Amino acid sequence: MGIITKSMHTFALQEIHRAYSSFDGWNLRExxxxxxxxxxVLLERMNGGTKETTKILVSYNSVITPDVLEDLKVSGVSNFGRPLRHGYAIIVPKNADISQIPAGVRVCSMSSFAIKxxxxxxEKRPVRKTAGVPVATAQKVAA
Known part of the structure; x- marks a missing residue:
């Protein structure tokens, strides 16, 4: 499942870049x-003289359990005595069961994948109506 997994992670990285924009200073470190x-994924940025890091877990499971949070709480980044802010988040498909995750954890839903x-x-993009379809045909389909 190597090639499929890499393409799935490409969609996940797009979701991460939407939530943690490089315009806001976020850089993908690892x-x-x-x-x-x-x-x-480990992201970092400088904000107000302090280094902020965020560790994100991308999961495709239908049920997310709290045991996945233990590895996310450790940043693994040394800041040489300066203050360090560390956060963590989870990115999951739409409709994933996140009821076991504590309330303070940031959870983002992917727009590309869903659990059904x-x-x-x-999740594919909706099909656009083309100009070649007559209005009467479009109304019949809608009715």
Whole structure:
């Protein structure tokens, strides 16, 4: 599942860049693939004289459990005596069961993937109506 996993992670990285924009100073420092097709991403930026880091877990599981948070709480970044702010977040498909995750954890839903009946689905963009379709035909389909 190597090629498929890499393309799935490409969509996940797009979601991360939407939430943590380089315009706001966020830089991708490290990506690490995990054994179960999950990925952790370490982002950092300088903000007001302090270094901020955020570790993000990208998971494609239908149920997210709190045990995944232990690795996210450790930044792994030394700041040589200066103050360091560390945050963590989880990016999951739409409709994933996150009921076991504590309230203070930032959870983002992917717009590219969803969970339906326990299976992972790729969410495609809606089909656009073309100019070649007559109005009467479009009205019949809509009715």
């Amino acid at each position: 990506e690490k693939m995990l054994d179960n097709d999950e990925m952790t 009946d326990g299976a992972l689905l790729w």
